[in-house]
Amino acid sequence: MKTQVFLVSGRNPELRAQRIERLLCEQASAGKITLMASTEIFSFAAVEAQADLFRLDAERKARGIHVLRLSPGCLCCSSKLVLSTHLARTLRLNQPNVLLVELESQSHPEQVLxxxxxxxxxxxxxxxxxxxxIS
Structure with missing residues (x-):
């Protein structure tokens, strides 16, 4: 079994989050889903908004979605090793049918691809x- 991968990029973390939620709904029947999400939004979100994000992660986990928050940084530059490590481990252990990877605003989407x-x-x-x- 091979994994279908979606790289979600864009400058606005809130719009990326909305797009991710739409993709999660669209892919709900695809089998096991893993979301490798950015932590970028935590750097500027108020405490209440951060609590909402933790609740959202818990809700996603309750829906059977494996959620992994990635450390900050561009996934092709400063966080390449982090991406490779988490990706290899996730593919080996979780064997997802669908993998969504959120790229931070400073990431280079074409290079990650x-x-x-x-x-x-x-x-x-x-x-x-x-x-x-998309807006």
């Missing part, structure tokens, strides 16, 4: 789709 097309990932991914935030 190329990173995931490297030979080490060939046997893991069915398809990789770059999704821009």
């Amino acid at each position: 190329q990173l995931l097309k490297e030979p080490q990932w060939t046997d893991w991914f069915a398809d990789i789709t770059l999704v821009e935030e």
